[in-house]
Amino acid sequence: MYIAMNRFKVVIGSESAFEAVWKDRDSRLEQVPGFMEFRLLRGGTNVEEGYTLFSSHTVWSSEEDFLNWTRSENFRMAHRNAGDNKALYWGPPRFEGFSVVAGI
Structure with missing residues (x-):
């Protein structure tokens, strides 16, 4: 199993707009082989x-399934408007990928 995370610093006051972008987008993840779960997490301010x-x-x-998605048309479609929302961000997102070694 593989977990892919992107950390975003969102400008204070833009949280609702940022959340709406994620809730309203057509990610097409359900159609992607190997996809299991998605969550958007909100941390502290x-x-x-x-x-x-x-x-x-x-x-x-698997990591291979994730990498295949990043090379797919579904990935390009899900991210096609990402640049439209730059004003919401306090810097670029930070990607972190993890192979699961233990779990319940």
């Missing part, structure tokens, strides 16, 4: 630096 932390969290059968 760093008032001093001006952002609220979010993370997108997807679970895949």
